């Protein structure tokens with residue numbers, strides 16, 4: 001592998017040339033908006049290869065990775081057991097569109113890990129998982145309205161692509177063109193960690209509310225842990241109003257604990273959405289929960305949901321092999337220990353250097369928030385990137401530590417953070 005610097009014929013770096021080409025072919029040059037570096041400016045490195053906690057770009061630059069493909073890479077990249085199993089599975093056929101034993105194996109593993117999940121349906125993304133869980137909640141309750149929280153992301157389905165207007169207790173305003181106001185009006189928006197805002201919506205709309213959907217640890221506005229009593233309060237409000245509680249654990253599932261935030265905070269949702277780690281780097285999502293609810297999904301029930309590639313054998317294999325690693329002895333203790341080494345190190349740096357910033361974390365999920373705003377983050381981000389530290393290109397994303405990060409990786413990262421943060 002050549003890691004030396006490379007440039008193209010006209011003096012651009014390879015990543016710059018690749019981005020120029022991509023811009024002509026795809027909107028923003030990307031297939032998911034945040035990858036385009038809109039919030040931080042500059043040119044995104046094009047990734048050529050990844051192994052363990054490291055990434056290499058098309059110019060041969062090496063990075064310590066804290067994006068982890070936005071969550072899935074909890075074992076590190078290209079884990080040898082996962083990669084080998086996927087290669088072997090590929091030899092037996094890429095997709096059948098018919099039942100396989102692999103689906104039941106992964107289903108049984110998830111059901112064993114999540115005590116609230118009695119039956120599960122696999123889909124291809126977190127977006128599909130959340131969209132389908134909300135459809136099921138509406139179908140099962142016969143109610144149209146849902147409550148979500150400002151700043152929580154549940155994928156890009158119409159119903160869920162809604163955030164608050166100026167007041168919390170207003171009807172949702174679509175946060176994308178193309179979402180009809182008539183859909184958005186059924187999505188009520190409350191404030192995260194503010195039970196009062198949820199209570200008010202229940203009082204106003206009472207028996208019209210099908211479910212509350214929440215990220216039990218918010219990750220899509222940066223890492224924001226639930227305050228004491230918030231999740232229990234949601235459980236109680238849903239029970240009082242015969243609405244369903246949906247935990248979107250697409251990010252937190254297998255991340256903040258093996259059994260997700262519901263294990264960590266001991267709250268039992270009615271339905272759970274999973275994704276990211278569940279697919280071990282391949283496109284997998286899932287929703288599952290109470291048996292009486294899941295039995296209302298087609299073909300047993302009247303709530304329709306289907307997928308040509310759902311339960312794909314390669315994806316199921318990657319999921320099974322990933323969970324096999326995660327269910328080994330004391331894996332999360334190890335992960336949390338190495339993560340705490342990083343987060344406490346950063347905390348110490350911002351404390352001693354008196355940087356107006358604050359780090360928030362739950363286990364291996366963390367965000368460094370700059371109180372001075374976007375410019376400070378931007379400078380820090382580019383300094384870190386130049387120094388070989390790959391962070392999400394937005395202040396409002398969670399960073400992840402993986403099981404492949406070593407003490408040496410963390411020490412290098414802390415040295416770079418200490419250097420970079422002075423100039424931020």
Ligand SMILES: *Cc1c(COP(=O)(O)O)cnc(C)c1O
Pocket residue numbers: 124125126127128130153154155156215219220248249250251275276285
């Ligand atoms: C990433 C994410 C989704 C969407 O998953 P995709 O696989 O990107 O569609 C939904 N909910 C949460 C909490 C997420 O973090």
